[in-house]
Amino acid sequence: MAEVVQDTKLQATIDHYLDYLTRTWESVPLDAREWDDWDDLSQLTYVVDWGVPNDRLAQLQQFAARGSLTQAQDARYEELLKLVDRYRPVLEEMLKDESA
Numbered sequence: 001m002a003e004v005v006q007d008t009k010l011q012a013t014i015d016h017y018l019d020y021l022t023r024t025w026e027s028v029p030l031d032a033r034e035w036d037d038w039d040d041l042s043q044l045t046y047v048v049d050w051g052v053p054n055d056r057l058a059q060l061q062q063f064a065a066r067g068s069l070t071q072a073q074d075a076r077y078e079e080l081l082k083l084v085d086r087y088r089p090v091l092e093e094m095l096k097d098e099s100a
Helices: 002-026 028-037 040-049 051-065 071-099
Strands: none
Touching: 002 028, 002 051, 002 071, 028 071, 040 051, 040 071, 051 071
């Protein structure tokens, strides 16, 4: 019984990470359009806070590597990876501006 509860909790965590990361990566282009209007503190906060999505993505990658994703989650994960590939250059440009 404990294994079923643990698996259910893991699946809920994976779903949450997929939802969160999809929303986060989808918002990168909008954030980039507004970036120059943000004050220095807001930009710095964004840069520092970006560690959370990076951590969640790394955890998802580990779950995927262990085969912990359901078929539906795996499909969502593949779509997320496409978003990451598409918007990573935009994000890197934003983060580069802050570190200059």
